[in-house]
Amino acid sequence: MDFADRPHAQRAVDPRPARTRAAIIAAIDRLGSADAEVTVAAIVAEAQVSRSSFYSQFRDLDDVGVQLMNELFRDIKRVDAELRRSHQALKATSTSLDMFLAESQRRRGLYTTVLGGNVSSDARRVIHEIVAQGVLASASHSAPRSVDPHIASTFVAAGLLAVFTDWLVAENPVSASQLRAQLIAVLPPWVTGSQTAADRV
Incomplete structure (x- = not known):
């Protein structure tokens, strides 16, 4: 040969x-x-x-935060989709929030710098897009027909990030379980699974 x-x-x-x-x-x-x-x-x-x-x-600290958040939301979307397909919307919401909170606590210093510091807003914008895509994946499973999933996901993602950022920089933050309970209470019913059949029209 x-x-x-x-x-x-x-x-x-x-x-x-x-x-x-x-x-x-x-x-x-x-x-x-x-x-x-x-x-x-x-x-x-x-x-x-x-x-x-x-x-x-x-590239910089922003890039670290963006890459890690992107990896996290790949896992969150997979777990969320599996639970929502089996009609466990509340468990999906709770599990997704727990994963997000655990990541935020584990790397609080990083995300405090990236989301709550004086760095460029590019990272916050990209992370918002990542979170919004995660919410959009959930919306595609459960949003009522009267709700535009893209508008809803943008709105919900902005609120979640605002709350998470405040929690990260707080001197005496509430516990992760308390924050999760509050978020579940204020999230739209179609996200948490507490809507009725009439709400879906």
């Missing part, structure tokens, strides 16, 4: 970028657990990576 005819060996995937990204995320989590300020300088010091390594993975 000629050399040219031999099957080409696949080049092994370089594991270093994935390790670097994991180290950065782990550093953010440790800084959050220590209630330390989350900055690029603090992250690279905690992760023991160079600034160039950080910027090979993320």
Whole structure:
């Protein structure tokens, strides 16, 4: 067999970028657990990576928040859809909020900086779009015909992010379970599953 005819060996995937990204995320989590300020300088010091390594993975702190929120909402939309298909709208809402709250608590320092800090509004706009897409996925399952899902999802996402941001920056925030209960109480009935058949027309 000629050399040219031999099957080409696949080049092994370089594991270093994935390790670097994991180290950065782990550093953010440790800084959050220590209630330390989350900055690029603090992250690279905690992760023991160079600034160039950080910027090979993320453009800035905004980008970290956007990427992590995007990953979270991929999981939320999957879980929410499964529960709503099995007619468990209230459980879907509660589980989705719990996932969102857990992520916010786990990385409070990061999201306080991205959503409540003095950074550019681009990250907040993109995160709003991510949340709105998640709400839109729910709306497609349960919104009444009189409700425009796109308008509803934009409205609900804005309210959720405003409440979450206030909660993140509060000096004495209510517990996650209290906040979840309040959000369920004020969300539209078609989201939580408490509407009647007459509401769907």
